[in-house]
Amino acid sequence: MSLKICTLYPDLLGTYGDGGNALILDRRATWRGYEVERLAVRAGEPVPVADLYCIGGGEDGPQVRATALLKESGTLDGAVRDGAVLLAVCAGFQIIGRRFAAAEGRDVEGLGLLDVETVRSDEPRAVGEVTATLTASSLGHVPALSGFENHGGRTRLGAGVEPLAFVTKGVGNGFGGTEGAVAGRILATYLHGPVLARNPALADLLLTWALHVPELEPLDDALHDALRTERGL
Ligand code: GLN
Numbered sequence: 255m256s257l258k259i260c261t262l263y264p265d266l267l268g269t270y271g272d273g274g275n276a277l278i279l280d281r282r283a284t285w286r287g288y289e290v291e292r293l294a295v296r297a298g299e300p301v302p303v304a305d306l307y308c309i310g311g312g313e314d315g316p317q318v319r320a321t322a323l324l325k326e327s328g329t330l331d332g333a334v335r336d337g338a339v340l341l342a343v344c345a346g347f348q349i350i351g352r353r354f355a356a357a358e359g360r361d362v363e364g365l366g367l368l369d370v371e372t373v374r375s376d377e378p379r380a381v382g383e384v385t386a387t388l389t390a391s392s393l394g395h396v397p398a399l400s401g402f403e404n405h406g407g408r409t410r411l412g413a414g415v416e417p418l419a420f421v422t423k424g425v426g427n428g429f430g431g432t433e434g435a436v437a438g439r440i441l442a443t444y445l446h447g448p449v450l451a452r453n454p455a456l457a458d459l460l461l462t463w464a465l466h467v468p469e470l471e472p473l474d475d476a477l478h479d480a481l482r483t484e485r486g487l
Contacts, residue, residue: 256289257464260304262330262346265296266320270404272310272343274448278457279306286471301329304338306464311344311405311446314357321349324365334367339439339464343449344405347435347442348372354407368440369412375428379406384424384445385487386433390416393436396455398422398487401445409444411435418443439463454478 261276273294280290295301297319307330312320324330334340340350348354351364354372364372386399399419408428411417417427418434418441426433426444434443441460443449450457458470 256291257283257306258291258293258302258304259306259308259464260293260295260302262295262301262307262309263297263316263320263323264294264310266316267310267312267345269313270311270344270446270448272308272346272446272448275308275310275341275343275450275457278448278450278454279308279461282454282457282470282473283461283465285473288465297323301327303329303333306339306341306460307333308341309343309346309349311346313345317345317349317354318356318360318362320345321362321364324349331365331367334440337439339460340367340441341450341460342368342440342442343446344403344444347409347444348407350440350442351409352412368435368437368442369415370409370435370442371412372407372409374406375408377428379404380425380428380444382424384421384426384433385485386419386421386424386426386445388419390418390436392416393418393459396453396459397482399433399443399445399449399456400452400482400485400487401443401447401449403444403446405444409435452481
């Protein structure tokens with residue numbers, strides 16, 4: 255049986271190159287001999303049942319539209335509650351929360367898969383490079399994270415949601431130095447890059463969840479390591 259990896263609405267939420275996350279997951283699973291089926295669902299198409307979903311970042315308008323489409327479909331909600339893995343980046347992070355603030359102060363109800371809430375802040379938009387130290391105790395060892403952020407919203411985590419990391423540079427969630435969130439098999443972050451290209455250990459973590467294996471055989475990540483060293487990680 256192949257591992258189904260589905261990118262949600264790359265046409266709406268593809269502004270920051272987050273579609274690359276599914277490609278990284280696909281390659282890292284394929285290199286280890288797993289069979290992968292990579293799917294991309296565009297606006298208006300039905301959302302298939304998959305083992306691992308990726309949802310990326312985008313502008314407020316497409317973000318609101320993607321939220322409405324996902325609510326209408328209900329498939330993501332059901333699949334995640336049935337144990338599918340979900341990687342949600344930036345707008346995706348905000349969408350899967352309880353609510354988020356969109357343009358013109360409009361408050362939009364999210365999917366409620368994650369107990370987080372996104373508000374607008376008077377501070378300037380958070381734009382730039384981020385480094386963060388992983389803290390979520392459930393994740394085992396993952397090296398420091400690197401990525402870039404570009405968002406107006408600030409996300410407050412509810413009880414039962416662990417921060418993914420603490421920022422050492424940049425803004426992240428904008429509350430208490432936290433960055434991203436983890437709950438069950440949902441991993442959310444503000445990091446683009448794409449985040450899994452910059453942080454392959456995070457890709458492997460998601461793959462172990464989706465494949466139901468305790469660990470994966472190591473790959474030659476010398477190129478990634480050189481890039482990370484160049485960025486001071
Ligand atoms: N539109 C959202 C915000 O500005 C998300 C941006 C993004 O996905 N990069 O907060």
